[in-house]
Amino acid sequence: MSGDEEEGLRKRKMLLEEDDDDKTTKYEEEKSKEAQKSHLPIENAKPIGKPIRVLGKGKGKKSHFEFFEFNGMKYTLEDSVIFMPAEEGKKPYTGIIKDITQGNDGYVSVKGQWFYHPEEAIKINGENWKPCDSRELFYSSHCDYVPAEAVMHKCVVHFVPKDKELPKRKDHPGFIVQKMYDNVERKLWNLGDVDSKDIRKKEIDVLIQKTLQRIGEAVGDGENQMENEKNLIKE
Secondary structure: OOOOHHHHHHHHHHHOOOOOOHHHHHHHHHOOOOHHHOOOOOOOOEOOOOOOOEEEHHOOOEEEEOOOEEEEEEEEOOOEEEOOOOOOOOOOEEEEEEEEEOOOOEEEEEEHHHHHHHHHOOOOOOEEEOOOOOEEEEEEEEEEEEEEHHHEEEEEEEEOOOOOOOOOOOOOOOEEEEEEEOOOEEEEEEEHHHHOHHHHHHHHHHHHHHHHHHOOOOOHEEEEEEHHHHHHHHH
């Protein structure tokens, strides 16, 4: 997206956080001005199909969908995607689409469950983790709603438990997750070390199973994984 589009998206995100009667009108005016300046068509993400549920009443009423479309691409719940960064110069965000909603204003928002780049995850002592692999991400339970237009494209995230070898980069491109990060407690766990009573355990098991079905039980890079584990111990 161009700088003008990014600025328009930033303004819409700010409006999502407001709660006044004029927010739709304000956004329409801002979007029209941006489009006129950049000569871009006014285009928004659109839900596909009928709502799977409708919650709330009046101005707070929201319809929830399984799919939406933006820039010719179809997205669905549980897709892993890349999101445009909120600030210039920042890395794009990576997350899983957990909810797709449309309010009375007609605009579509998505709930992203975020991954963290190791260097973005903060330790208890205020420092950051160092990545062991350029593909590495940390899984988290941190979620936010953002405009659906922030979605840039789909991506692949491999959830690889500690006892499995990492997939070879050339055969299975994509991100790698072996750790879960708690952004509140600022702690890090191996995927397999999450307590069986923890509600997140079931989510992680499903994601690991999907990965193993996609890439096979054990492929490549075992030596690299051992080196990664040594580096983590040093941390």
